[in-house]
Amino acid sequence: MERNDKKLKRAKVRLKELKGFYWHLAAYIGVNSFITISTIIGRMSNGVSFLDVLDFGTFAVWFFWGIGLFFHGIKVFSYNPIFSKEWEERQIQKYIEKDKREAEKYGRNGR
Structure with a gap:
C-alpha cells in the first residue's frame, strides 16, 4: 500500500509539472502573439511597410522566451x-x- 501511495504522489507531481508546462506554453503563445500583433500594427500605423516591420526586434521576445520554454520542456519531459x-x-x-x-x-x- 505504501508503494501505491508513493506512485500516486509521483504521478501527482508529474501531472503538476506537465500542467505547469502547458500553462507556460499557452502564456508564451498568447502574450507573444499580442506583443507581435501590437508591434506590427503600431509600426504600420506610423508609415513603416509590412516587410520592414518583420525584423529581429519584432520577434526577439519569441526567441528569448522560447529558449526558456525549451529548457522547461526538457525538464518536464525528462529529456x-x-x-x-x-x-x-x-x-x-x-x-x-x-x-x-x-x-x-x-x-x-x-x-
Whole structure:
C-alpha cells in the first residue's frame, strides 16, 4: 500500500509539472502573439511597410522566451541526452557492484 501511495504522489507531481508546462506554453503563445500583433500594427500605423516591420526586434521576445520554454520542456519531459535513464541505471549498477566487491574484500556478506 505504501508503494501505491508513493506512485500516486509521483504521478501527482508529474501531472503538476506537465500542467505547469502547458500553462507556460499557452502564456508564451498568447502574450507573444499580442506583443507581435501590437508591434506590427503600431509600426504600420506610423508609415513603416509590412516587410520592414518583420525584423529581429519584432520577434526577439519569441526567441528569448522560447529558449526558456525549451529548457522547461526538457525538464518536464525528462529529456537529458547526457544524463539519461540508461546512464543512471549504469551508474547505480556500478556502485552496487563496487559495494559488493568491498563487502567480499573484507569478508562481510553485504549486510
